[in-house]
Every structure is written in C-alpha cells, then in structure tokens.
Amino acid sequence: MNNQQHKLATKLIHAGVAPDPTTGAIMTPIYQTSTYVQNAPGDHKGYEYARTQNPTRTVLQNALASIENGKYALCFGSGMAATDAVAKLLLPGDEVIVANDLYGGTYRIFTKVFANYGITFHFIDMNNPENVRGYINEHTKMIWAETPTNPLLNIVDIAAVAAIAKQHNIIMVVDNTFASPYLQNPLDQGADIVLHSATKYLGGHSDVVHGALIMKDAALEERLRFIQNSCGAVPGPHDAWLILRGIKTLHVRMQRHCENGEAIAKWLRAHPKVGKVFWCGFEDHPNHEVAKRQMRGFGGMISFTLKNDSIEAANEVLKRTELFSLAESLGGVESLIGHPATMTHASIPREDRIKNGLVDSLIRLSVGIEDVDDLIKDLEQAIG
Numbered sequence: 095m096n097n098q099q100h101k102l103a104t105k106l107i108h109a110g111v112a113p114d115p116t117t118g119a120i121m122t123p124i125y126q127t128s129t130y131v132q133n134a135p136g137d138h139k140g141y142e143y144a145r146t147q148n149p150t151r152t153v154l155q156n157a158l159a160s161i162e163n164g165k166y167a168l169c170f171g172s173g174m175a176a177t178d179a180v181a182k183l184l185l186p187g188d189e190v191i192v193a194n195d196l197y198g199g200t201y202r203i204f205t206k207v208f209a210n211y212g213i214t215f216h217f218i219d220m221n222n223p224e225n226v227r228g229y230i231n232e233h234t235k236m237i238w239a240e241t242p243t244n245p246l247l248n249i250v251d252i253a254a255v256a257a258i259a260k261q262h263n264i265i266m267v268v269d270n271t272f273a274s275p276y277l278q279n280p281l282d283q284g285a286d287i288v289l290h291s292a293t294k295y296l297g298g299h300s301d302v303v304h305g306a307l308i309m310k311d312a313a314l315e316e317r318l319r320f321i322q323n324s325c326g327a328v329p330g331p332h333d334a335w336l337i338l339r340g341i342k343t344l345h346v347r348m349q350r351h352c353e354n355g356e357a358i359a360k361w362l363r364a365h366p367k368v369g370k371v372f373w374c375g376f377e378d379h380p381n382h383e384v385a386k387r388q389m390r391g392f393g394g395m396i397s398f399t400l401k402n403d404s405i406e407a408a409n410e411v412l413k414r415t416e417l418f419s420l421a422e423s424l425g426g427v428e429s430l431i432g433h434p435a436t437m438t439h440a441s442i443p444r445e446d447r448i449k450n451g452l453v454d455s456l457i458r459l460s461v462g463i464e465d466v467d468d469l470i471k472d473l474e475q476a477i478g
C-alpha cells in the first residue's frame with residue numbers, strides 16, 4: 095500500500111503493512127526462516143536467503159521509508175551497525191565533518207575504527223552552520239550531524255547545513271534518534287540519509303536493539319543495500335517485528351513524552367537547587383527558533399545541573415529517585431536518569447568534558463510516559 099499521502103498517525107499504523115496473503119493475519123508474521131524454497135534455480139517469490147531479504151524486515155523497511163518521507167529504508171541489528179554501513183561508503187583519504195556534540199558510540203567508531211582505515215574526521219561546533227564551510231575541501235565526502243544532541247540538547251540547523259553539503263556534492267547524514275520521525279523529518283530538510291537507533295523511541299519499550307537508515311536516492315540505497323548484504327549486520331525477524339509493533343504507537347507515546355518533558359523542564363527551572371536546565375523548548379535556548387522551525391515539538395529529553403556542582407551531589411539525586419531508574423539508553427515508556435560524567439561520557443577526559451559543558455553535576459533525564467505528577471514528586475524528593 096502506498097500511504098505516502100496519509101498523515102503521520104495513519105502512516106505509523108498502516109504504511110507498508112498489508113494482511114498476510116496466506117491467512118489474512120492483520121499483524122505481519124515473524125518469518126523465522128533462514129532460506130526459501132525455489133521452484134527452479136532463480137525461479138522464486140523474490141526471497142532467496144534471509145541475510146539478503148526477510149518478509150518481516152521488508153514490511154518494517156517499507157513502513158520506516160514512509161514515516162520518514164523517504165523512498166527506501168534498510169534495517170540493521172543495531173544503530174551502530176547502521177552507522178558502520180554508512181561509514182563504509184567512505185574510502186581511504188576521504189574526510190568527514192562531524193558535529194562535536196555526538197553520541198559516544200559514534201565518536202568511538204569514527205576515531206577508534208574508521209580512522210585506522212585512513213579516513214579523517216573533523217569534529218566541529220555545528221551550532222552555527224557556517225562553521226562547516228571552513229572544513230570543506232576536495233576530500234570531504236560526508237557531513238554527519240545529530241540534533242538534538244546528547245546530552246546538551248543542542249540544535250543543528252539541518253536545512254542550512256544540507257544546503258552547504260549540496261553545493262559541494264557532499265552526503266549529509268542526520269542521526270534522528272533523539273527526535274524520532276514524530277518530531278522531525280530530516281529528508282524534508284535536505285538531508286540525504288537519516289539514521290535511527292530504533293532501540294530508542296521507535297521501539298519505545300526498552301526490549302530490542304535495532305538500527306535503520308532511510309533515504310530517497312536509489313543509487314545511494316543500492317550501495318548501502320550491497321553493504322548491508324555483504325557485511326551482514328542484519329536484524330532477526332523477531333526484532334524487526336518488535337519495532338513494527340513499537341512504531342504503531344509512536345505518535346501517542348511521543349505526544350506524552352513531549353507534554354511530560356515540558357512540565358518537568360519548567361518545574362526544574364524553578365527549583366532553587368537546580369542550576370541550568372537544557373531543553374530546546376525554552377525560548378532562551380540558543381537555537382530555539384531553529385528547533386521551532388524544523389521540529390513539531392521539543393521531546394522528553396532534558397539535562398540539568400545542580401547549583402552544588404559536584405559528582406557527590408549528583409550521586410545523591412541518582413540514589414534517591416524511585417520512578418526514574420538509573421540506566422543508559424533512552425526513549426522507552428519508563429523514565430530513566432543518567433549521569434553523563436560517570437556513565438555515557440566517562441571516557442572523555444574531565445578537562446575536555448567540562449570545556450564542552452558536561453560539568454560534574456550534569457544529570458540527564460529520559461522522561462517517560464508515566465503520570466507527570468508522580469514523576470515530579472519523585473524528582474522533588476530526590477533533589478530535596
């Protein structure tokens with residue numbers, strides 16, 4: 095079914111999905127198979143071997159292509175496997191410009207894996223899109239941005255950076271994990287590839303690790319599909335099914351994540367023991383106007399500091415929350431709390447970390463979809 099004309103809430107439920115042709119099952123079956131029987135060599139129903147194609151995965155890929163306003167999607171065993179596939183578009187000697195406020199695993203794969211293959215990565219401040227121009231030369235093949243960023247919730251102007259990329263024939267990749275397709279569609283802003291850790295909001299229930307790439311360009315899809323099949327980091331059909339199930343409620347979950355996020359961001363800001371609150375919905379957020387233009391809401395990710403800026407003070411809060419569970423990851427229905435300095439960003443030297451705004455007391459919240467009054471009460475008793 096081509097649902098490209100429908101609105102997002104309808105597409106999330108129907109796009110790419112059709113009743114199972116053999117039984118009429120409304121929900122796509124989990125095709126738990128490694129191979130497919132052929133009538134004669136090459137005479138088959140479009141499926142040969144399950145690394146190459148699986149019907150459950152195909153339905154999910156079609157759904158994801160539709161909800162990100164792309165033409166094609168490719169699914170992977172994790173968000174990092176999707177990142178790995180994109181990086182394999184590059185050759186020795188190529189250069190990449192990367193926004194410096196970045197998921198730690200992405201920083202790690204670029205600096206510790208792909209740098210060894212003769213690819214150069216320039217990590218730059220992309221809060222001002224014009225900063226990109228100074229790093230472009232004839233070797234620049236890719237620009238990589240994440241927006242909003244983790245954990246400082248900075249915003250990159252996708253349309254402005256994509257316009258610069260286009261002028262120079264450079265591939266622009268946007269990691270859209272934090273916003274999800276509910277809040278932002280980077281392909282509409284001129285990006286070439288959208289990446290998701292579907293582990294987070296797309297899956298939404300903290301029960302699966304999964305990655306996806308979405309694009310419009312057929313030649314780019316063919317190159318990435320070749321890499322997907324050759325390198326083999328494909329998801330199992332059960333995992334694809336869990337994501338397919340998760341995205342059916344993305345809009346209702348995201349709506350509540352946004353409402354709860356707004357209430358908690360405002361409550362934190364008024365708290366006498368809280369220092370700075372990072373949330374792109376505040377009018378005085380440095381790129382609030384860009385966020386308003388390219389996003390349909392501000393999400394449920396919030397970071398804040400304590401006036402008593404110490405690891406000990408942060409630890410006291412982390413120890414006391416009951417509904418907010420101390421854990422890495424984000425985007426699930428349950429609220430999580432984390433401490434970047436000692437958890438996700440512990441590998442960054444303290445001096446560099448603090449220079450980039452990741453101070454000792456910085457606490458990150460992934461606000462879930464519980465009752466917001468209970469969440470605020472939990473924070474109130476934890477912060478004191």
Ligand SMILES: *Cc1c(COP(=O)(O)O)cnc(C)c1O
Pocket residue numbers: 172173174175197199200240244269271272290291292293294303304305
């Ligand atoms: C989690 C995450 C990834 C990596 O995805 P995995 O599914 O954990 O491999 C990439 N980018 C962002 C922004 C993430 O939050």
